[in-house]
Amino acid sequence: MATTGFRIQIPATTANCGCGYDSFGMALGYYNYIEMQPSEAFSIKIEGEGANSLADTAQNLIVRSAQAAYDLAGISMPPLSILCQNYIPLARGMGSSSAAIVGGIYGANLLMGKILDYQAMLELASKIEGHPDNVAPALYGGFTVIASEGGKQYVKKVSLPASLHAVLASPDFPISTKKARAIMPRSVSLDDAVYNLSHAAYLALSIAEGDMAGLRAMLFDRLHQPYRFTLIKGAQEVVEAAIAAGAIGCVISGSGPTMIAFTENDPVLMENIGGAMQEAFAAADVTAQIRTVAMDNQGVRLA
Numbered sequence: 001m002a003t004t005g006f007r008i009q010i011p012a013t014t015a016n017c018g019c020g021y022d023s024f025g026m027a028l029g030y031y032n033y034i035e036m037q038p039s040e041a042f043s044i045k046i047e048g049e050g051a052n053s054l055a056d057t058a059q060n061l062i063v064r065s066a067q068a069a070y071d072l073a074g075i076s077m078p079p080l081s082i083l084c085q086n087y088i089p090l091a092r093g094m095g096s097s098s099a100a101i102v103g104g105i106y107g108a109n110l111l112m113g114k115i116l117d118y119q120a121m122l123e124l125a126s127k128i129e130g131h132p133d134n135v136a137p138a139l140y141g142g143f144t145v146i147a148s149e150g151g152k153q154y155v156k157k158v159s160l161p162a163s164l165h166a167v168l169a170s171p172d173f174p175i176s177t178k179k180a181r182a183i184m185p186r187s188v189s190l191d192d193a194v195y196n197l198s199h200a201a202y203l204a205l206s207i208a209e210g211d212m213a214g215l216r217a218m219l220f221d222r223l224h225q226p227y228r229f230t231l232i233k234g235a236q237e238v239v240e241a242a243i244a245a246g247a248i249g250c251v252i253s254g255s256g257p258t259m260i261a262f263t264e265n266d267p268v269l270m271e272n273i274g275g276a277m278q279e280a281f282a283a284a285d286v287t288a289q290i291r292t293v294a295m296d297n298q299g300v301r302l303a
């Protein structure tokens with residue numbers, strides 16, 4: 001049965017997780033909220049992040065994604081009344097565009113009476129986003145591995161341990177994913193490919209087994225971080241500072257510029273890690289906002 005109106009929450013996400021370029025993602029316990037209901041006339045109000053910069057027209061990414069879901073189902077979309085409460089910063093590597101896409105599709109699907117299954121929503125969201133590693137955890141929650149084969153997206157999800165938390169340091173400048181992808185080389189050495197292949201496989205199995213020592217050992221990468229560090233002043237020092245302060249490891253979140261440190265859930269430890277990351281950025285003349293989050297194992301849902 002189709003529903004009339006609701007509020008949903010969509011998690012922020014971190015892609016790559018070091019060695020899993022375009023393949024790994026994790027959902028964070030940090031959310032955007034969308035209220036959506038059919039109405040007499042279209043309206044969209046945006047509060048919080050992006051209130052002054054995001055389109056408040058039918059060109060808005062949430063609306064376009066909702067429209068794409070209706071089109072896929074072959075149903076005509078009614079005028080929607082939408083309220084967005086945004087907390088995920090834009091262009092910082094925390095999955096704000098995937099949250100909009102997944103929110104729009106999931107919301108539209110609820111309005112249509114859940115016609116689309118998760119696989120169909122994943123395929124559609126990946127097509128709109130262009131790469132699937134943020135949309136998968138936004139949809140499913142937890143740690144996700146995604147692989148494309150024969151035109152189909154294959155996703156595996158495992159839940160993350162409740163003890164695992166993250167400290168994020170977001171510099172006050174944006175980096176567009178387009179720019180962060182343009183800086184990557186078109187080909188890599190066999191040595192670097194094997195390094196990442198082995199690290200990624202070991203990291204995924206470590207998470208599945210809840211082996212935090214395995215995670216700690218594998219949070220390194222040769223495919224994208226060495227190139228992207230040049231776009232994020234102080235990033236290499238932030239990694240070292242976070243680890244020295246007791247983090248399990250620290251990597252670029254998605255395409256940056258946010259740096260994400262993984263840690264056990266210990267308030268003093270997390271404060272120390274956040275302070276160390278902020279200081280390391282400050283030493284490079286970068287102002288960074290610190291956020292401490294749990295992980296999310298559910299993905300998008302009713303709020």
Ligand code: HSE
Nearest residue numbers: 015022133177254255
């Ligand atoms: N895997 C993508 C990249 C994520 O690193 O470019 C973008 O958020």
